[in-house]
Amino acid sequence: MKTPMHRIGPISAVLLVFLACCTLSAAAAPIIHREVTLSDGVATITYTVDAEQPFALGIVESVPEGWTFPDIESAVSTAPYFEIDRTARKIAFFVCNDVRAASYTLTGAGDGVEGFVTEWVDLCELSPSPREGREGWRVLGAESA
Template sequence: MKVNISIIYFALLMLAGSAFSPVALAMDGNTMEITRNVPSSLPFGETVEITLEITGETPFMVGIVETIPEGFSFPEDDPDVSDAIYFRVDRNTGKIAFSVSDEDELTYRVIPSGAEGSSFEGYWVDMLFQTQELNEGKERWVPITDPNADPATFSASAGDPSVSEEPDYASTSEAPGFGSLMGSLAIIGSLLVFRRSNSRGDIK
C-alpha cells in the first residue's frame, strides 16, 4: 500500500515537472521583425550578398545569429564578410553573429562552394525587452523570416527541400528557469519519497 502511495507521489511530481517545463514569456511588446533576403541565383565559387531587413520601433538593440547552409563558406577575411560595425564570425560552425542598434538593414557575404546543404537558419533576440523572468534563455530567440526559404531555389544546394533540420534554439526543453527547477524538484522529491519508503522498511 505504501509503495502505491509513493508511486502516486512520484507520478504527481513528474507531472508537475513536465507541466511547468515550457516557460511562457511575455513577448507582447515586441513589434519587431527581421527578414532575410537571399539572391535567387547562387553561383558556385562567387561571393553573394545576404541581406537582413530589420523593422521595428527605435530605439532597439538586437542580437542576431545566422547559420549558413552546408556547402557555403564565408570569405577568408572578416572585413570582406560584412560592413556591419559589430559582428563576429565562427567559421568552424558556419555562424555569424551581429549586434545591431537602430539600423534597418545589414548584409553579409557568403560563397556557395558545394552542392550539399540545408537552408539558411537564423534567430534574433530583442535585447531591450524587459521581463521579470529570471534565467531567460533561448526560448526568447525568434526565427528570422525568410520569404524565399524554399531550399530548392538555392542553385548550390541539392538536398531534399522537404527536410529541414530542427532548430536547436527553438526547443523550449532547453529553457532554463522553471523547467530545470521543477525537474530538479521532481527528482529530489522522488528521491525523498523512496528514501522514506526504504527507511520504513529497514525499521520493520
C-alpha cells in the same frame, strides 16, 4: 445626466490600460526581412529591420555545409557589429537604432535559403537574470516569430 455607461471604475480603468499596453507592445514587435542576392556562386544576404525606436536585436545565422565565408573579415561584411564562428558555421550581428541593416557575403552552391537557420532576439525584452535561457530567441520565418 449620468448613466452607468459613462462610469468607469478603477478596476476597469486598470484593465483598459493593461490591454492598451499589451496592444502597443505587440504592435511594436520588430520585423526582420532577409533578402538573398545570388551571382556566380556568391550570395549576399541582407537583413533589414522595421522597428520602432529604441530597439536592439541580436541576429545569428547558421550556414549549411557547402557554403564558406571569405577568408578576410572585411570581405565577409561591412556591418559595424558582427562576429563569425567559422568552426560552428555561424555569423552574428547586432543591429540597433542607428544600424537598421546588416549584410554578409559567402560562396557556395544553392539558393541561399535552404538549410540556413536564422535566429533573433529582442535585446530590449531580456532581463538581466543570468538564468534567462533561450526563451527570448525566435527563428526567422517560424510561426511563433
